[in-house]
Amino acid sequence: xxxxxxxxxxxxxxxxxxxxxxxxxxxxxxxxxxxxxxxxxxxxxxxxxxxxxxxxxxxxxxxxxxxxxxxxxxxxxxxxxxxxxxxxxxxxxxxxxxxxxxxxxxxxxxxxxxxxxxxxxxxxxxxxxxxxxxxxxxxxxxxxx
Amino acid sequence: xxxxxxxxxxxxxxxxxxxxxxxxxxxxxxxxxxxxxxxxxxxxxxxxxxxxxxxxxxxxxxxxxxxxxxxxxxxxxxxxxxxxxxxxxxxxxxxxxxxxxxxxxxxxxxxxxxxxxxxx
Numbered sequence: 001x002x003x004x005x006x007x008x009x010x011x012x013x014x015x016x017x018x019x020x021x022x023x024x025x026x027x028x029x030x031x032x033x034x035x036x037x038x039x040x041x042x043x044x045x046x047x048x049x050x051x052x053x054x055x056x057x058x059x060x061x062x063x064x065x066x067x068x069x070x071x072x073x074x075x076x077x078x079x080x081x082x083x084x085x086x087x088x089x090x091x092x093x094x095x096x097x098x099x100x101x102x103x104x105x106x107x108x109x110x111x112x113x114x115x116x117x118x119x120x121x122x123x124x125x126x127x128x129x130x131x132x133x134x135x136x137x138x139x140x141x142x143x144x145x
Numbered sequence: 146x147x148x149x150x151x152x153x154x155x156x157x158x159x160x161x162x163x164x165x166x167x168x169x170x171x172x173x174x175x176x177x178x179x180x181x182x183x184x185x186x187x188x189x190x191x192x193x194x195x196x197x198x199x200x201x202x203x204x205x206x207x208x209x210x211x212x213x214x215x216x217x218x219x220x221x222x223x224x225x226x227x228x229x230x231x232x233x234x235x236x237x238x239x240x241x242x243x244x245x246x247x248x249x250x251x252x253x254x255x256x257x258x259x260x261x262x263x264x265x
Contacts, residue, residue: 097247
């Protein structure tokens with residue numbers, strides 16, 4: 001695959017469509033030669049980023065779409081997931097299974113934690129409508145980890 | 146647009162000879178799965194064995210909202226104090242993800258049904 005190749009996907013702000021972005025990311029990573037386990041990591045991270053964009057960024061507003069830009073750069077795949085929300089100022093605390101099991105913490109709220117845990121880089125950028133995004137990167141040279 | 150979740154119930158016998166209830170999940174496990182999964186769990190009556198296995202062998206996709214539903218089920222089981230839940234059939238990736246969020250602390254993760262039944 002040519003270095004600098006990009007693919008743009010726009011998905012409706014409807015839960016379930018994150019699987020379209022997930023499949024696209026999987027195809028790109030396969031073309032780049034990522035291992036199956038890293039591709040599974042990427043698929044989950046991209047799905048969670050899209051779910052956050054659909055639910056929190058675009059508030060499930062069917063008139064808005066979520067943009068997903070996948071770019072190859074050197075030996076890495078970068079994925080930007082863009083929505084119309086205000087963005088995230090700070091990452092929430094890591095989920096605490098003990099607190100969840102005692103009813104002291106919402107059972108949900110694990111998406112950002114999983115994204116950070118599964119990819120090599122994850123950054124959240126705040127911006128005006130249509131400009132807030134999360135940027136994920138997975139690197140080929142981290143294959144041995 | 147979310148794919149449906151199916152849950153079927155069956156029983157099996159553990160290596161120690163005790164009855165085990167199995168809830169076999171299939172399809173996608175997401176926020177849309179809540180009624181199917183928690184409904185199936187809540188429908189288990191007093192005749193259902195105290196040991197319950199969740200079978201993920203035929204599950205295609207799980208997201209964090211789906212994992213949260215599993216946590217809710219574990220919370221219900223914990224509150225009841227009378228039921229033990231274990232899990233089998235997760236892909237290696239989702240065994241890793243379930244471990245990352247700590248579910249393995251409250252439900253043992255097994256590779257397949259035979260391994261799960263052997264542990265009970």
